[in-house]
Amino acid sequence: MEKIILHSDLNSFYASVECMKNPEIRDKPVAVGGSVEQRHGIILTKNLIAKEYGVKTGEAIWQARQKCPDLIVMRPDYKTYLYFSKEARRIYSCYTDLIESFGIDECWLDVTESSKLFGTGKDIADEIRHRLKEELGITASIGVSYNKIFAKLGSDMKKPDATTIITQKDFKQKVWPLPVSDLLYVGRSTAKKLINIGIYTIGDLANLNLSFLKKILGKWGETLWLFANGLDTIPVTKTDHQSTIKGIGNSMTTPRDLVNNEDVKLLLYVLSESVSERLRKHNFKGNTIQIYVRDNELNSIERQAKLTECSCVTRDIADKAFKIFLNNWSWEKPIRSIGVRATDLVTADTYTQLSFFYDERQKLKEEQLEYSIDEIRKRFGHYSIQRALLLKDKALNANPIEENVIFPVSYFK
């Protein structure tokens, strides 16, 4: 039986919530952006009026102000956004239990079974949109289709507050003329590769010879080809925006550019402390450490290496991260943001291979020390106990845990 899948996308979510809360700014250009002083000053979302001025998500606030001098920039209020996101899920859950979050403002819903109770996919989509408006005061675009990929494409086609239906009969007319970059997982570099060989639309991609595509894009070629032909069969999985943890990481855009190894070492320690604290909180140890570095012209690299032994100790993680960094960064440009992530997780109480060449007792001591530090911080605050290294530069020494933000997770789990 053909599935009925909805993809609901809350229109310019952060900005909509701000406009809902503040009637006086509703008919003005509004954007939500980070703090300029801390250099988080980019546009996170903008409302439709700001969009007409050409304000784009991801650009700096000063750039946006040049296009639109009257732009009202609101500081983000994640607590309220999470509340609205949860309330939206509450509405979805009246229609199905198969809800998969994709970031804070998007969800897939599998309503195949519940359509017997509530009517066609379109009926359910329209009812959900009506309830979102009535009960939350915000709008959504909903795509209705028989697979997740087309449902998502549908939700992007008409904005705001609209239902778009893509069926097996008409997807060739509706989806194939769209630019290939609209497809999920065709990012900037894949799009470039495809355009180089004359593939401009999703239809071009769908009609390409599969083995040829595989030669160009590797394994991804097949996946994207299936997407373009509407043959994606990945089911909607029940997930929250906090799903199974596959890796734990923190990154930070620093208040000033990092210019030497000292700076980087300090920051890697700040981030590693937070990563290891979160590992311990969730009872995990990491086997692989990844770092992410972005220079002041926004070019970024990601590199990873394995630890000799899985660990949740700050020093192991930070030293490894620093080593990876030294091997891979040549200091052609100053650094604007940097991140550390532990992946390949195992539960902390798992059995591990001991080593003759490493003092296991010392290791245990270090672990216990870190657990004690967690306890102290829990009672007296994050800054009550510090590494001496981190006292060198107050500006760089932040607590990433408290500024934790939710990112969309991968489509493939």
Place this chain on the structure above:
Amino acid sequence: MNKPSVEVIAHYNLEGEIIPLRIRIDSDKVYSVDKPGKPVKGASLKIGIQGDRYSCFVDGKKAYLYRNHENKWFIELV
């Protein structure tokens, strides 16, 4: 903008339902809440509030009382 917030005296029954009894507006005017209905989720774009909405009568006029997710109360005259 100042939201039309109100102080509330309410009755919590054994089912855990909250029924507003009296409200105080502008720190001196006290009104009784007449015929409060069952709360439904609702949003008012007029005053920019979302939460549990009680339709009721205040001073003989139809009104909505909202309790938001921070347990603050607001009034909207219809």
